[in-house]
Amino acid sequence: KMRWAVGIASAVALAALVMLSVGGREGERMGEGDKSSSLMGKVGSMLLEKSQKLWKDDANVDPSKKGPQEDQDALKRGFEKAMVDGDGSINFIKRLQDIWFVEDQIGSKKISQGAESVATRLQISGFPQDMRDAINADVDPCDDFYEFACGNYDATHQDIPKFKSSKSLSWDYADKMVRESETELFKTDPGPAGLYFRSCMDEDRVNSLGAKPLAPWLNLIDSVKDxxxxxxxxxxxxxxxxxxxxxxxxxxxxxxxxxxxxxxxxxxxxxxxxxxxxxxxxxxxxxxxxxxxxxxxxxxxxxxxxxxxxxxxxxxxxxxxxxxxxxxxxxxxxxxxxxxxxxxxxxxxxxxxxxxxxxxxxxxxxxxxxxxxxxxxxxxxxxxxxxxxxxxxxxxxxxxxxxxxxxxxxxLEAIKAKLRWNVIKGAAVYLSADFIDVMVEYSKDLYGIQQKNPRPRKCYYSTTSDVAWPAAKLYVDKVFHVANRQAALEMLEGIRSRFLESLKKEGWMSPDDRLAAQSKLEKMFFQVAWPTDKDGKADWPVESRDLDGLLGSDYFSNYLLVNRKAVDRDFRKMNEAPKRRSWGGSTPTEVNAFYGPNNNGLWIPAGILQAPFFDASNPDARNYGSIGSVLGHEMTHGFDDSGREYDERGSLHDWWDKETVEKFKERSSCVARLFDSYSVAYRHVNGNLTLGEDMADAGGLKFSYQAFMAAKERQPEEKRVFFTAFAQTWCTVERKKGVLNQVLTDPHAPNKFRVLGALSQFAPFAEVFQCPRGSPMAPAERCDVW
Ligand SMILES: [Zn+2]
Structure with missing residues (x-):
């Protein structure tokens, strides 16, 4: 439980009472009877009792303030006033802490908790409304910060749409913004993205074809005889x-x-x-x-x-x-x-x-x-x-x-069955409703999904994955807020400079390795929003135009063509040197971010450079906590258990001496053990599978926080906003089958543990929320790699 490290100060407690001109019904005792069910009421009663105790010993108190005036409503109004009172509320928390301390002495735990909960509410009273909406202030931030930051979101978003296996506060919102604006563009776009989308939307045509489009492929498989x-x-x-x-x-x-x-x-x-x-x-x-x-x-x-x-x-x-x-x-x-x-x-x-x-x-x-x-x-x-x-x-x-x-x-019969299965399974979503229904049955069993996607949603995802580049160009040209790119670049440089400072001080590395690590970080390039060359000029790849004039109105033929084209492109370019800044499998519309170990580069797509991850009108504490931590996460991937194996050019070789490697392994195994200890749906997280991501989360949090602190002087509330925004990036409700799937397959730990794992290991978090040493979010021993 939360403990406040403050001494008793009756004068302060009194000041609070006077300010609020509080009273209460005479004779009402706390802890028993408990007529008032509201939280504010409980705390009000507590204050009444305290006031009587204190006033008896204090001759200087104005007698008119002593009397049992009115009821708890007055107190409630006082609290509400304090809650909207900006900085005033911070001081008020302190006074409340003092009162609580007194109360704790006489063992009224319930009241203590009530006061604590009010204190928590005051701590977030200046947060943006949508951030407050997700919070469950009845949970002690030092006990379980995920439940604190996301508890109310989770409780009020159990209605996962039938065609989805999870719901996520931040990712779904950004994804929806991109999807809605792009879908509008696809409806009329004369290029490949529009053509592809509209061929997909022609459901009548797709349904009328049935299994026919598969025939040539199945005949081909039938021809196998040796x-x-x-x-x-x-x-x-x-x-x-x-x-x-x-x-x-x-x-x-x-x-x-x-x-x-x-x-x-x-x-x-x-x-x-x-x-x-x-x-x-x-x-x-x-x-x-x-x-x-x-x-x-x-x-x-x-x-x-x-x-x-x-x-x-x-x-x-x-x-x-x-x-x-x-x-x-x-x-x-x-x-x-x-x-x-x-x-x-x-x-x-x-x-x-x-x-x-x-x-x-x-x-x-x-x-x-x-x-x-x-x-x-x-x-x-x-x-x-x-x-x-x-x-x-x-x-x-x-x-x-x-x-x-x-x-x-x-x-040969078994191999042919497998060939047929691979062809049909891959093609099913491009076929008629009877195929899609079987696919849904399959997804239902694996992910708990109950229903097929609404057609426009399905066609949107199909288009942005199969005709990704023309779609991305459309989005960047027509929708994206260009200014967000510059803001992200500045943030990246701020985070990099904190990371560099930190590397200079890593005592467990040999001096040479420390220098080499700094050099790797300095050479890391950033691709932000859209593809650029080394001078920062737009450099759209051939994929964004080489489908021009090739697509028609038949969805299945389009699907075959874009896949064939992708293979052809790879073959044709196989003797060209790799383009270091190439976006590979990702595109600018993705709501995600990437680090390429083999290039030592960072890709921050336009899709993620928007609310709630980044918004110029948000408090910058929130931007640092959210997009800043994402940027820092990607940067840290260059130094995680896998990324560290590649040098500054992105080539694999042992560029660290043995001792540094040993020390690194010692430190990183602490992180792996921590995540091994988490479990969900009766299964343990595999700390070795999630190690790279967990280290990236820790580094992202740390260096973004340092950059945020270095930018200017920060108020306590800003710091709380930072950490809460970090956690709220991961508010998610998920179907049980989806969670199981994730634990077994995903190199990212379930979101809840990403929050708990990163924050509990970061000392400044515990300081800001005044978590006592030994509480769940402030363990006595912490893992520390970067
Ligand atoms: Zn990652």
Whole structure:
């Protein structure tokens, strides 16, 4: 419980009483009878009793103020006055603390709590109304700051829309702002984004086609009769960005960020995590059963006769893929093993890798008879894994032993079932209502979602993910407040300078490593709002215009085309040096922010540079607490347990000496243990999976707070606003199934723990809220990395 470190001061207590001209009904005793149910009433009665006790000993008090005047309403009015009284309320809290202390002596706990709660209300009385609306002031900020900052939001937002698995105060609001303005633009935009959106909105057309658009692809899969035809079909699906038994992608080379790499990794499974396949529990068994049901329904919809049997084959094969894959927390540190094609062939001899690359490199016509997207073959693919070509990186080496086993003892029929499943599952949301209904059933089981998205909402997300760049350009050109970009850049520099100061003082690092870390931070580049070159000039990527003139009015054909185009782009650019400032998979409309370890850069999309994260008309304490902490979070990723492995150019190598690494591990394991100790829905958070994010949260909070404090002199209330805004970024209500999913799959801990974990480890928080040492939000021992 909260304890106030103040001594007794009857004069102050009296001053409060006089100011409020308080009285109460004679003879009413506190703690018993308790006629008044309102909080203010309770505190009023407490003050009455105290006043009688104190006045008896104080001859100087004006007799007219002593009498039992009136009732508690007078006191209530006094409190209300104090609450709207700005700075006056701060002083009032202090007086209240004194009174409470006296009261505590005589053991009236209930009253103490009442007074404490009033004190808490006074602490937030100057906050913006919408921040106050989310707060539950009956909760002690030192006990559970998440419940304090978000308790009322959570209590009043249990009505999660049926098509969602969670509701979030800040993220939903910003997302809605972007979505509504963009959707308006899509309705009339003559470019690819508008065309795509409107093709999606043409539900009648989509429904009238039924399963027809899938036919060419399913026929293609039917044609598989041996390994050679299987390789052909797999490459055709690969060109459509569909992976099957293994995955592959082109990215920067982690060990040399000035070059690219060709990565081959484990195959995909459908359920969210391998636990869903391997755990022997009723719950997980239920999910597996549902997967089989859903697959069987899809297979029936496309006319498969042995739908049930094939669906079981899918589960069996996916279970093996899951079992052979590395655990998520270990995968974070797998940077891929450089190998040659020969070695890959030895690793998995049953897959003809060279033939696969050869077929992948040829510019073929899509099996559905639509026009080619490619202009010519991609000969560079033939050089992958040789001296002349891109380095070949094997991700999750062990998986490929499993793949060899699977290829040897899995029937062609089972593999074909898996191909069909991957094609249908990926395409379902682009198809008619019967397919979408099955998808909803699947999401219901996994995430608790009850209903499909309203069509405009669905089409908005489909457009911004599939035609992301033309959509983003539209938003930045027409909606975004340009001034917010400059504000974010200034904030970033402020936070960076605090981080630099702090690095200079990190005693656990060797002096050389300290210097190298500063240099890395200084070289970190910022991409803010929209893509820019190194001189800060707008630099929109080719993706924002290369779909011009290619899209039509058929949703499914558009979907196939944009995916094929994405693969074609990667192949065509594979021999170009990576563009360090490229936005990769993210775009300016996202309500999110990113750090790229392989580039040592920060991406802060326009989508997040708006209320409630940032608003020029908000108190800057709120902006620092919210967007400032987000910016600091991304910056700290450069130095988290994974980011620290990359140097200032974004290349992987040991740039720290052994001792610094040891000390870092010692410090970071404290954070991992802290998060291991949190659990939700009967499952523990995996502190090793969430370590990078948890460290980023801690650093983001610290350096944003320092920047906020350095900017000018701060009042106590501003500090409280800062921390509350930080916490309110994460107010969320979530369906239970969604939470379970998150604990097993998400490198971010559940939001509540992000708040508790970061704030409880940050000493200034406890000072500002006067949390006694040893209270939940102010533990005696703290973890400290950066
Ligand atoms: Zn992060």
């Amino acid at each position: 390994v050679s035809s299987l390789v052909h079909v797999v490459t055709e699906l690969n060109k459509q960005d569909i992976d099957v038994l293994f995955s592959w992608y082109i990215s920067s080379n982690p060990r040399d960020s000035s070059t690219k790499s060709f990565n081959v990794g484990p195959g995909s499974y459908s359920l969210p995590d391998k636990t869903y396949y391997t755990e022997d529990s009723d719950e997980m068994e239920g999910h597996r059963k549902k997967l089989v049901e859903v697959a069987a329904k899809f297979f029936k919809l496309v006319g498969r006769e042995d739908a049930e049997k094939e669906a079981k084959m899918v589960l069996d094969l996916e279970t093996r893929i899951a079992k052979y894959s590395t655990d998520r927390d270990k995968e974070r540190h797998d940077h891929g093993k450089p190998i040659t094609v020969e070695v890959l062939e030895q690793q998995t001899p049953s897959w003809p890798w060279r033939t696969w690359l050869q077929k992948l490199s040829s510019c073929t016509s899509p099996p559905d008879g639509s026009a080619k997207v490619c202009e010519s073959d991609y000969p560079s693919l033939l050089e992958v894994g040789t001296d002349k070509g891109l380095v070949l990186l094997l991700r999750d080496e062990k998986y490929f032993d499993g793949l060899e086993q699977m290829l040897k003892d899995t029937s």
